[in-house]
Amino acid sequence: MPQTAMPAMKLVIASPSPFARKARVALIEKAIPHDIVMDIPWNPDTAAPAHNPLGKIPVLILDDGSSVYDSRVIIQYLEAIYPEPALLPADPLQRVSHHQVEALSDGICDAVVLLTVEGKRKAKLQSRDWATRQHAKVDAGLRELARLLGENEWFVGEDMGLADIAAGCALGYVSVRLSDLDWCRAYPALAAFSDRMEQRPSFQQTRPVPQEIAEIS
Ligand SMILES: N[C@@H](CCC(=O)N[C@@H](CS)C(=O)NCC(=O)O)C(=O)O
Known part of the structure; x- marks a missing residue:
């Protein structure tokens, strides 16, 4: 039976952004498959407002097209869906x-x-x-x-x-x-x-x- 590849989550980032880096590091530390979408949120042609009303990156775009922002919420989401390895302790x-x-x-x-x-x-x-x-x-x-x-x-x-x-x-x-x-x-x-x-x-x-x-x- 041919395997249907699951669509990967997409993370909209800017390459210098420390907030985007935080989310990227969490994805990598948890070995979560994802695609990167590069954006420049300060430029007029930014894609960010289509996914986040605040026009800021990072934004995590889920398989159903819905968005999770900002970096703190993205990490909470990842921690909830992919608990291992944990980035937050139980205490x-x-x-x-x-x-x-x-x-x-x-x-x-x-x-x-x-x-x-x-x-x-x-x-x-x-x-x-x-x-x-x-x-x-x-x-x-x-x-x-x-x-x-x-x-x-x-x-x-x-x-x-x-x-x-x-x-x-x-x-x-x-x-x-x-x-x-x-x-x-x-x-x-x-x-x-x-x-x-x-x-x-x-x-x-x-x-x-x-x-x-x-x-x-
Ligand atoms: N609190 C937000 C901060 C995100 C943020 O400030 N992103 C900057 C890039 S480093 C941005 O997209 N700024 C565009 C704007 O403010 O219009 C988070 O943690 O995600």
Whole structure:
């Protein structure tokens, strides 16, 4: 009997996006078959609004055409449908700790995205105060990540999980977008953690790649 191939889920991404990377890493760590759809959500021809009213990526498109967004919900969905290997522990308070690190890491990424987008606006529209505000969030976020990790191997408990994926993606993104920021010297244990994460196959396959985005007004 000929086997009918199951249609794979599709993940709409942008190649530099740390949020998309988080979802991609989860898919790879769980060995879930999927197809990648490349998008540039800042450009007028973006496909994102057809799948997410907020016009943001990542979006997971399921076999029935329905969408799951944003990266946090995508990971919850994957965890529910493909429980192994677990990215979240059973203990409810440990789960909260994972989500806290995820929120902190995503907040760092939000600030870096805003800085990147600000840099794409016409020079006369760019605000130095706004940039300073976002830089302060990145600095405070990195300081807190370093404090939470301490000298531990993983952020929560004894196993790699969501917190580590989220923090690893944020650190990789900061290194690419804010290459002048010498956070590795300030936080050597965090830098060693980032190196360990970048060596995982799921991270090696999802290195951030810059995209050409149109000027934003
Ligand atoms: N909280 C969202 C953030 C997603 C996000 O900000 N994506 C950016 C790309 S890195 C985007 O699509 N921005 C387009 C826009 O804001 O119009 C998530 O975790 O998925």
